[in-house]
Amino acid sequence: MRRLLLACALIVSALPAFAVQPDEILKDPALEARARALSIELRCLVCQSQSIDDSDATIARDLRILVRERLEAGDTDEQVKAFLVDRYGEYVLLKPRFTWHTALLWGAPPALLILGGGLAFGLFRRRRSAPATGLTRDEEARVEALLARDD
Incomplete structure (x- = not known):
């Protein structure tokens, strides 16, 4: 029984811990779902291939807050991505767009x-x-x- 509990504890501890803090979460569930979907597609600028949704870095937190602010202001998902690409370059996207x-x-x-x-x-x-x-x-x-x- 102890081994089973230990195995379960190890499995749970190995699952990715999402870095989104409770104070970042939006009150509107639809906007929050959009923000989470966008956060998964955006790269943390200091963590090589980690999304801002998974990263604990300060800049990732700032980007998550920025995404939520833009969504609350009424931007579409594409407008938010375009804003971030204009500001930080194509590198901010985990899946770069197909361009020349x-x-x-x-x-x-x-x-x-x-x-x-x-x-x-x-x-x-x-x-x-x-x-x-x-x-x-x-x-x-x-x-x-x-x-x-x-x-």
């Missing part, structure tokens, strides 16, 4: 996958068509002569 300057970011993984697959296929095909022994005709004749002599 992010095309390499989006196109590189599939291109590398296709290139790697083509190289692997070519190497496999070349290895398959190569002679099994790797001997020249003269060497093969000498081996056959030696084997025939032993019989």
